[in-house]
Amino acid sequence: MNKLVDRFCRYVKVATTAVEETEDYPSSPEQKDLGRMLVAELKELGLTDADMDEFGIVMATIPGNVEGAPTIAMLAHMDTSPEFNGKNVKPQIIEDYDGKDIVLSGDTTKVICVQETPELKQLVGKTLITTDGTSLLGADDKSGIAAIMTLADHLQSNPEIKHGPIRIVFTCDEEVGRGADKLDLKKIDAVCAYTLDGESEGFVESETFSADLATVTITGKNIHPGYAKGAMINAIRLAAVFVSRMPWETQSPERTSDRDGFLHPYVIEGGVHEIKMRILLRSFVTAELEEEAGILRGIAEKTQAEHPGSKIDVSVKKQYRNMIEHLKKEPRATSLAEQAIRAVGLQPKSTAIRGGTDGSRLSEMGLPTPNLSVGMHNYHSPLEFACVEQMQSAVNVLIELAQLWGKEK
Numbered sequence: 106m107n108k109l110v111d112r113f114c115r116y117v118k119v120a121t122t123a124v125e126e127t128e129d130y131p132s133s134p135e136q137k138d139l140g141r142m143l144v145a146e147l148k149e150l151g152l153t154d155a156d157m158d159e160f161g162i163v164m165a166t167i168p169g170n171v172e173g174a175p176t177i178a179m180l181a182h183m184d185t186s187p188e189f190n191g192k193n194v195k196p197q198i199i200e201d202y203d204g205k206d207i208v209l210s211g212d213t214t215k216v217i218c219v220q221e222t223p224e225l226k227q228l229v230g231k232t233l234i235t236t237d238g239t240s241l242l243g244a245d246d247k248s249g250i251a252a253i254m255t256l257a258d259h260l261q262s263n264p265e266i267k268h269g270p271i272r273i274v275f276t277c278d279e280e281v282g283r284g285a286d287k288l289d290l291k292k293i294d295a296v297c298a299y300t301l302d303g304e305s306e307g308f309v310e311s312e313t314f315s316a317d318l319a320t321v322t323i324t325g326k327n328i329h330p331g332y333a334k335g336a337m338i339n340a341i342r343l344a345a346v347f348v349s350r351m352p353w354e355t356q357s358p359e360r361t362s363d364r365d366g367f368l369h370p371y372v373i374e375g376g377v378h379e380i381k382m383r384i385l386l387r388s389f390v391t392a393e394l395e396e397e398a399g400i401l402r403g404i405a406e407k408t409q410a411e412h413p414g415s416k417i418d419v420s421v422k423k424q425y426r427n428m429i430e431h432l433k434k435e436p437r438a439t440s441l442a443e444q445a446i447r448a449v450g451l452q453p454k455s456t457a458i459r460g461g462t463d464g465s466r467l468s469e470m471g472l473p474t475p476n477l478s479v480g481m482h483n484y485h486s487p488l489e490f491a492c493v494e495q496m497q498s499a500v501n502v503l504i505e506l507a508q509l510w511g512k513e514k
């Protein structure tokens with residue numbers, strides 16, 4: 106367990122915050138600093154092919170020791186969320202957690218409250234790692250990296266454990282939606298993959314939203330307001346009408362949960378002459394995205410007809426698809442993960458993610474990739490923490506999973 110904690114604390118101290126406003130890949134050069142460190146450690150573990158490519162993506166192979174077993178891949182991302190400071194991370198280790206609120210020492214206004222974090226009740230007596238309140242922790246996803254490194258260490262030092270080849274892939278820029286952009290599936294060459302990027306323990310996440318992005322462009326007519334009577338068409342007013350006609354009570358993120366989809370206007374910009382709105386379309390059923398786009402087109406038609414001279418255009422761009430549709434290609438990806446979780450004495454749980462993961466893109470690209478728990482909590486925030494026992498149980502699940510795949514053909 107100590108090695109796992111050592112690794113984790115070493116990795117979180119390398120600042121790897123992803124940057125949204127850049128075309129560079131990786132979006133921040135520090136991601137390559139962590140990459141170099143990991144390549145050196147992988148080589149020390151005897152993974153001779155460990156390498157980082159020009160984009161900062163680290164790959165290595167744990168060689169298999171049984172004939173004919175399929176290659177699987179284990180993925181984790183090196184970047185952390187731009188939503189909170191990721192520099193000068195000072196991990197705080199709390200042993201034998203007492204079940205009380207946790208006041209963070211570097212900023213005592215930051216408190217991990219039991220009331221807001223009900224899962225803390227189940228973690229009494231465990232070892233937790235928190236921040237000092239001035240940064241996020243980066244357990245998302247350095248707990249995933251530490252777990253995969255510990256798996257490699259364990260399999261390399263215990264050659265009697267039988268398993269097939271395991272490709273390790275550490276990616277960049279997941280937090281800004283570009284984690285799968287530069288991945289070469291031919292090079293990974295696996296039957297399926299797992300992202301170690303899930304909270305808590307025992308979860309196999311094999312369902313995500315399907316997602317499209319709608320852009321609504323409203324063109325009005327601008328005229329000096331002193332002479333505007335009967336001639337001006339104010340795109341701002343039409344935008345207000347447009348939004349008021351969108352279903353709020355039944356199909357908005359602030360009014361729905363679980364398996365309900367939504368339409369979510371999240372950016373509006375422009376003026377009297379032209380307004381552009383960006384609207385997220387989300388559903389677990391891909392076909393329903395077309396119905397959601399249809400709602401927008403209906404509102405556009407009606408509003409435009411009421412205001413002759415205006416023009417309202419709706420264009421829809423595909424984002425990602427529910428991975429469950431693509432996991433059917435390799436049902437063992439999920440079933441063996443569940444079996445591995447049972448083998449370490451946990452009851453496998455599944456949730457449908459109200460968002461997307463790198464796995465939703467990868468699954469669609471042809472590499473079925475469910476997501477597994479790795480002990481993180483409250484991510485993207487200074488209240489982020491990791492539970493060491495849950496991280497260790499993720500490692501144990503990976504060891505079981507490696508052996509289960511070793512028996513397959």
Ligand SMILES: [Zn+2]
Pocket residue numbers: 182245246279302
């Ligand atoms: Zn993550």
